[in-house]
Amino acid sequence: MNKADLIEKIRDDYDLTRVLARDIVENVFETLATTIQSGEEVSISNFGAFKLADRAARKGRNPATGEAIKIAASRTVKFRPAAPLKAALNVKRRSSKKSSKKRA
Incomplete structure (x- = not known):
């Protein structure tokens, strides 16, 4: 599964628009990356x-x-x-x- 597949899965499961599903996935990844970069687990x-x-x-x-x-x-x-x-x-x-x- 890649990022596009994950976006499609979330879009289908929650009946969202593709843009909203993409924004959610990108926000989660960005939040994870920033938190890890700051040294937090x-x-x-x-x-x-x-x-x-x-x-x-x-x-x-x-x-x-x-x-x-x-x-x-x-x-x-x-x-x-x-x-x-x-x-x-x-x-x-x-x-x-x-x-x-x-x-x-």
Whole structure:
């Protein structure tokens, strides 16, 4: 699912105009981004938490040449799924093993 699919899903589910659904989705994403950029953790119950994380500078290799390079320190977002989401993703399905009957 991409952003356009999400907008269409919300539009259909709530009988909204495409413009209103797009504005809602963009506002949610903008609010999440600004909150995370400020260093706050965004926690959505039954879904998960988004948190700002710092990556230290490190050495790497250029895969084309094998030359050693320096990778600069950077900031990224880490996601920690909530327990209900983890549980939903790890539901065990019943196996469809065929029983083997012995012939007499």
